[in-house]
Amino acid sequence: MLVVDTSATVQALAALAHETRLALYRMLVERGPDGLPAGVIAERLNVPPSSLTFHVQHLHRAGLITQRRVGRQLIYAADYAAMNGLIATLTENCCGRGSVPLRRARGGPTAAVRRSA
Amino acid sequence: MLVVDTSATVQALAALAHETRLALYRMLVERGPDGLPAGVIAERLNVPPSSLTFHVQHLHRAGLITQRRVGRQLIYAADYAAMNGLIATLTENCCGRGSVPLRRARGGPTAAVRRSA
DNA sequence: CTTATCATTCGATGATACTCGAATTATCGG
DNA sequence: CCGATAATTCGAGTATCATCGAATGATAAG
Numbered sequence: 001m002l003v004v005d006t007s008a009t010v011q012a013l014a015a016l017a018h019e020t021r022l023a024l025y026r027m028l029v030e031r032g033p034d035g036l037p038a039g040v041i042a043e044r045l046n047v048p049p050s051s052l053t054f055h056v057q058h059l060h061r062a063g064l065i066t067q068r069r070v071g072r073q074l075i076y077a078a079d080y081a082a083m084n085g086l087i088a089t090l091t092e093n094c095c096g097r098g099s100v101p102l103r104r105a106r107g108g109p110t111a112a113v114r115r116s117a
Numbered sequence: 118m119l120v121v122d123t124s125a126t127v128q129a130l131a132a133l134a135h136e137t138r139l140a141l142y143r144m145l146v147e148r149g150p151d152g153l154p155a156g157v158i159a160e161r162l163n164v165p166p167s168s169l170t171f172h173v174q175h176l177h178r179a180g181l182i183t184q185r186r187v188g189r190q191l192i193y194a195a196d197y198a199a200m201n202g203l204i205a206t207l208t209e210n211c212c213g214r215g216s217v218p219l220r221r222a223r224g225g226p227t228a229a230v231r232r233s234a
Numbered sequence: 235c236t237t238a239t240c241a242t243t244c245g246a247t248g249a250t251a252c253t254c255g256a257a258t259t260a261t262c263g264g
Numbered sequence: 265c266c267g268a269t270a271a272t273t274c275g276a277g278t279a280t281c282a283t284c285g286a287a288t289g290a291t292a293a294g
Contacts, residue, residue, distance in 0.1 A: 010134055017130035018252090022123065029211050038271060050254055053272055058251095072261040072270045083211050087204055094146050094200050135282090155241060167284055170242055189240050189291040236294085243288070250281070258273070264266085 015062035028078040035077025132179035138172045145195040152194025
């Protein structure tokens with residue numbers, strides 16, 4: 001059984017629990033492994049540079065995005081493994097053991113989660 | 118295609134992004150459909166009544182738990198469909214567009230999930 | 235009606251989170 | 265070195281969240 005570091009989970013959830021950061025994270029997921037420089041993200045989200053830094057750091061500290069420098073820009077990219085880890089944690093701990101078959105899906109990739117309340 | 122209400126997603130994430138509330142939610146998931154009265158939850162979490170109310174309402178407003186009255190006690194229970202909806206939303210929007218296997222639940226450690234036997 | 239129990243609401247306090255302009259660090263191209 | 269660009273850190277102000285005792289509402293039993 002998977003044991004979870006609760007505070008890491010809370011940190012990841014808190015990082016995503018903000019309009020701006022959720023939009024930012026989604027933008028990076030869409031963009032893929034290449035990522036985007038901070039400046040571009042700030043412009044697209046219409047957020048001043050210092051505010052943008054505040055939010056990307058929040059996501060970075062939570063381990064949800066990666067950071068790398070290219071020349072004088074800092075590139076941020078989504079860390080897919082981290083999100084999958086978070087989803088796995090939620091699935092393992094919070095999904096009503098058996099009443100809802102979400103963990104044993106063997107068919108299509110997301111077949112079991114297509115239905116939403 | 119799954120329709121996503123961003124602010125509802127943020128609200129659900131924020132509701133879970135707190136040590137006490139995550140513990141509370143997990144307790145209700147373990148307990149199952151019968152749920153638990155507020156008093157019992159408060160005692161088990163070692164939280165004063167008024168603080169407990171604050172947290173259960175947070176989860177209830179986010180739609181993650183249900184509330185019903187039995188006699189003079191209020192019973193709270195996990196709403197599994199809501200959590201599955203949240204997970205579906207995260208999977209649809211934030212997981213690298215099908216390129217990433219959702220199937221890893223006990224692979225390598227990630228930033229959000231750690232072993233702590 | 236009165237008392238006891240369960241839980242919530244109220245209100246005051248302290249703690250974090252968020253925003254963003256100004257100053258600072260890092261890098262690049264002459 | 266110098267000027268320009270990318271991004272961060274700093275600091276101050278505002279807002280929202282969290283905690284919890286005391287007061288209030290809701291239900292039950294005698």
